[in-house]
Amino acid sequence: MFSHSSLEHQPGWSRDPNCPVRDVLDRIGDKWSTLILVTLANGPHRFSAMQRAIPDISKRMLAQTFRDLERDGLIARAVFPTKPPSVEYRLTPLGETILEPLAALVRWADRSHAAITHARLTYDRTS
């Protein structure tokens, strides 16, 4: 299985709950992060624009996820002193670098969702 060598023989990262890879994966694995990052791939968005782009996120979670992503250095926050104030969020250079791997996963999900749906139906029918 040399083709997936980067996933193999790494006793450390599965075993260690504090492993940095786990830590990072947990963050992007939360309910809204990837959705926000992917939306920002289309360009900077303001707070309210993001709410329109992802209608089922609450203000609370949007604000919190923005904060977390900014803290991780994946997005940047710019305040324009208009009135009322407007705030723009954009990907940082670091944030841009996650788009490729994320896109690969999205492509996989898109390619596989039919097979998965079918597998679920079969499973639910036989058990």
Add this chain to the structure above:
Amino acid sequence: MFSHSSLEHQPGWSRDPNCPVRDVLDRIGDKWSTLILVTLANGPHRFSAMQRAIPDISKRMLAQTFRDLERDGLIARAVFPTKPPSVEYRLTPLGETILEPLAALVRWADRSHAAITHARLTYDRTS
């Protein structure tokens, strides 16, 4: 931004809470799925072997995540009628196909965790 075209101009999938891509991403985004899939990349594991490979997972969550992944058709469960019984879990062909995109994300996490840690320190210090 033509390089990330697969993430752009897809009003449907961010807006629609029931989008299949979201659904699939949510599943692999849970706490244990990726860890289990990545561990199975090294070959089939029995229940107890997986517990040793991921020491901080509880029996309950391991059983549940195994069930969910089997339901999605990503892993297969084989019971050998020894006594006491032994059960082996392995990736299905479909399950194998997720390893590449997952590996890309793991590589990104590995490459970026230093930058992220640094960003967090800076953020926490200035705010």
Add this chain to the structure above:
DNA sequence: CAGTATCCTTAGAGATACTG
């Protein structure tokens, strides 16, 4: 507009004890 603060409900997940 872009948030915070507060309250409240549920889902995620651990611990433990039991079973085929």
Add this chain to the structure above:
DNA sequence: CAGTATCTCTAAGGATACTG
């Protein structure tokens, strides 16, 4: 060994009302 059942606790997250 490979689970299930139950009980419990916490944290994720929604709704609403308020503020610079």
